[in-house]
Amino acid sequence: MTSDDTAHNEGTSANRQAATLELRGITKRYPGADEAAIDNLSLEVAAGEICVLVGPSGCGKTTAMRLVNRMIEPTSGDILVNGVSIIDRKPSELRREIGYAIQQIGLFPHQTIAENIATVPKLLGWEKKRIVARVDELMDLIGLEAAMARRYPGQLSGGQRQRVGVARALAADPPLMLMDEPFGAIDPINRERLQNEFLRLQGEIRKTIVFVTHDIDEAIKMGDRIAVLRKGGILAQYATPAELLMAPADAFVEDFVGADRALKRLALQRVRDIELWDAPTVRVGDPMAEARERAMASPIRHALLVDDDGRPVSWLGDTDLTGDRVVHHDGRVTMVELDDILRDALADLLQGQVMFGVVTDHGGRVAGVLSVEVISEFLTHQTAGHIDEAPAPAERLA
Ligand SMILES: Nc1ncnc2c1ncn2[C@@H]1O[C@H](COP(=O)(O)OP(=O)(O)OP(=O)(O)O)[C@@H](O)[C@H]1O
Ligand SMILES: [Mg+2]
Structure with missing residues (x-):
């Protein structure tokens, strides 16, 4: 033919x-x-x-x-x-x-x-x-x-x-x-x-x-x-x-x-490709001693209040972590998704003027914490193993 x-x-x-x-x-x-x-x-x-x-x-x-x-x-x-x-x-x-x-x-x-x-x-x-x-x-x-x-x-x-x-x-x-x-x-x-x-x-x-x-x-x-x-x-x-x-x-x-090739690499990776920090999550009603301990053990020095479904609600700092048990707080958290392109996630952190972003999965549940520090570490220590997982051009769309 x-x-x-x-x-x-x-x-x-x-x-x-x-x-x-x-x-x-x-x-x-x-x-x-x-x-x-x-x-x-x-x-x-x-x-x-x-x-x-x-x-x-x-x-x-x-x-x-x-x-x-x-x-x-x-x-x-x-x-x-x-x-x-x-x-x-x-x-x-x-x-x-x-x-x-x-x-x-x-x-x-x-x-x-x-x-x-x-x-x-x-x-x-x-x-x-x-x-x-x-x-x-x-x-x-x-x-x-x-x-x-x-x-x-x-x-x-x-x-x-x-x-x-x-x-x-x-x-x-x-x-x-x-x-x-x-x-x-x-x-x-x-x-x-x-x-x-x-x-x-x-x-x-x-x-x-x-x-x-x-x-x-x-x-x-x-x-x-x-x-x-x-x-x-x-x-x-x-x-x-x-x-x-x-x-x-x-x-x-x-x-x-x-x-700036290091920065360009961020366009080829997703948030899920890098090692995130564990989120120090707490829920309403948790004993305060535990919540404080979790916050202090984390480099973030804050606890992350999540709702019954594991969705982020608010960061709790030193002054919020008082009393017997965790109570509800209204707050604002900067969120990024596991599937986000790393470059865009970094832009979101910078735009929100925050050092940390809460990473969520498809269901909006907390999957970890992304920080400017984590990204910077990733750029310095990135291993060859990550190369194969770079998304195809069509998937890299901003
Ligand atoms: N018809 C031609 N006869 C002789 N030399 C040519 C001819 N066409 C191109 N060249 C030369 O061949 C070389 C490569 O030219 P080409 O047009 O392929 O470059 P290019 O990479 O497309 O450049 P640009 O980015 O400016 O478009 C150049 O040195 C050019 O001068
Ligand atoms: Mg040409």
Whole structure:
């Protein structure tokens, strides 16, 4: 069955298979250039994963993309899509299977936005009704009003055009997508929205995506794996975001990921991944001597009053811990959840101007205490064992 048949037969987007991609010792030397643009690059991208190419300007990121869909040919080496060398494929057929959002956007100026988005579905001979529905769906996804579909690219802002470029690449739901700085021209607020939408969508459709960016934060957020390239198209490191932050391969990578790499690691961990303090819980009616003892034995020096269901009510300090038995107090506790991303939990503590947050489970019951101290300890002593448990990009959404 050809790719065209697949596109005709399968109505929904979710059931088209993602492709695997492999670069085997690829070198690309442009005619007349002294240095190779890509030098013996090998990397594998598993089906359904986002591989981010990151590195300084001119390190060969766009060149790598153009090699994959045969807009240019390698000097040596091989590229395999789904295990088949692309040299054996017809370029026109290959390109229909590969969505490409190019760096310069490249919309057709004399076609409307809707026509631009519909380019590949039309090539694939989709029915008109299906194309219209797909264009509507994608306009909504990229956050443009439906009426804009009738405009021409020249009537849009640069960021809006870039979003249309992304929609066009996504249109035929290709098993492999190449995205060259797809959010580069978009303001930070819309960029974050698009990144999140994109990751949410990827959680459902699980395409294989090669994503180029200059921005290491974007790479860490979007990537299942990150390939850091240095000038001359040399692969400096290919690793998961957590590995990259934990163990940069050399000084170049370390410099590239930045001095705040410890803080960046917080975005890759959940509250449940770190060792919490036990909560010194007490209930109304507990003997005060016991309650005091529990509070003083804890580094928090407070007892935590919980209700009958184990939900937090109030912190009890020295002045509250008097009398025979614990009585009810109204209070305010800062709460975070076991499933929260550690970075967000820390932000909640800082925002609440508290050193401690009560960690709750799904039922709102106390599961432990998170403190600024615990987080700081975690950052200094984090072990390699935690790396494997880092949440996938789609699960890391703020
Ligand atoms: N058609 C070409 N002919 C000759 N040299 C080229 C050509 N295209 C790119 N190069 C060179 O190859 C190198 C890699 O270029 P490429 O566009 O792949 O970099 P990039 O990593 O995408 O950079 P940027 O981040 O600025 O987009 C650069 O030195 C560039 O000048
Ligand atoms: Mg480029």
